[in-house]
Amino acid sequence: MQIVITLIFIAAIIYSVWFLSTNKKVTVKNAVVAAEKDVSGILFYQRLNEDDKKRFLKEVNSFLQRIIITAINTSIADIDKIYVAISAVIPMFAFEGWEYPHLEEVLIYNDHFNMGFETEGNEDRNILGLVGTGVYKNKMLLSKPALQEGFNTNADKSNTAIHEFVHLIDGADGDTDGVPEILMDKKYVLPWMDLIHTEMEKMKDSHSDINPYGYTNKSEFFAVAAEYFFERPELFEDKHPELYKMMQQIFKTK
Numbered sequence: 001m002q003i004v005i006t007l008i009f010i011a012a013i014i015y016s017v018w019f020l021s022t023n024k025k026v027t028v029k030n031a032v033v034a035a036e037k038d039v040s041g042i043l044f045y046q047r048l049n050e051d052d053k054k055r056f057l058k059e060v061n062s063f064l065q066r067i068i069i070t071a072i073n074t075s076i077a078d079i080d081k082i083y084v085a086i087s088a089v090i091p092m093f094a095f096e097g098w099e100y101p102h103l104e105e106v107l108i109y110n111d112h113f114n115m116g117f118e119t120e121g122n123e124d125r126n127i128l129g130l131v132g133t134g135v136y137k138n139k140m141l142l143s144k145p146a147l148q149e150g151f152n153t154n155a156d157k158s159n160t161a162i163h164e165f166v167h168l169i170d171g172a173d174g175d176t177d178g179v180p181e182i183l184m185d186k187k188y189v190l191p192w193m194d195l196i197h198t199e200m201e202k203m204k205d206s207h208s209d210i211n212p213y214g215y216t217n218k219s220e221f222f223a224v225a226a227e228y229f230f231e232r233p234e235l236f237e238d239k240h241p242e243l244y245k246m247m248q249q250i251f252k253t254k
Ligand SMILES: [Zn+2]
Pocket: 163, 167, 219, 220, 223
């Protein structure tokens, strides 16, 4: 009798492991596959050579295979998921095969949210996206309208999803401090910090066209400057030549 109970018990464990693992496989993969038409309108993509264009699409699809993208109390279209993947690939494109090591899931909210992740009511709902901590560890949270706006409006200098992925890159060395040490040669760290300081001073006196939110701290400065750098590279080079050169160096876009 005891043998029968033991066998049933073992069978139950095997079944549970099998059930969990097969279900996990279903959730991990996004059914969506990005095609050329989905990325052809993206300026960053348009500026790549033919081989890199192929690799870009491959990296976008690899991201979609690895990272869960979940809609929270809203619906999302395939293109929204593709936008998330594009935003992840752009800043790390020069670092072939690099994956966001701690990211597991991206949560998409129906609107801007507050610190309590509420998307209704007017109280302090000014968050467009953030990198989760605590129970939201390994997750990124994005507002759907902010995600879409980053791609629908080409003429601005902002892209919320790129901003959040740049925070992840910045924090990959253990410190989200505006100095992405995993990308930077040590000799550039001090000049980079000096340059951030100078540029933030210009913001204080309103002598800068960089999003004033960058004045919050060095990490926010790096994230908003990166949005501008990837969204409007020519204007950024024209207005901030020194910063442009340094960011080319950081993101190896040259
Ligand atoms: Zn930020």
